[in-house]
Amino acid sequence: MWKNSMRDYLMAVNTALWEVMSVGIIFPSKDATLTQYQSFDLQQNYQALHLIKSSLCAEEFDKVDGLQSAKEVWDTLFINHQGTKRVREGRIRALESELNQFIIEADKTPQEMFNRLNKIINKIRSLGSDKWGRREVNPSYPRRCL
Secondary structure (H helix, E strand, C coil): CHHHHHHHHHHHHCHHHHHHHHHCCCCCCCCCCCCHHHHHHHHHHHHHHHHHHCCCCHHHHHHHCCCCCHHHHHHHHHHHHHCCHHHHHHHHHHHHHHHHCCEEECCCCHHHHHHHHHHHHHHHHHCCCCCCCCCCCCCCCCEEEC
């Protein structure tokens, strides 16, 4: 949830901040004279860096304290929370297994069941899977629990 909120916030402030976050910038050497574009990139990097770091609790801040690249901070937090590609793939498989065994509970409303189904699918999407779009989700055939 934090990841999506942070992405939306950065884009709301300035769409270029999200680009700095996802693509990164090339830091000039310390003794180089900055061009106008390098100066602008650095400013956007530090804006994104400030927005991210100021949204972290103390424990999360300690993981990225001292990093100067907004992309490096983002990647560090991403790996800390979602793991490596192999770990993410394992989590996706576990969530897909949960979907395969999805059961409608008798005491739940259709909206509650839909919300539960959506929550699982959103977790899968947040781990980087694009397999579960609206077309792949057909909630009309789940089993019923009596």
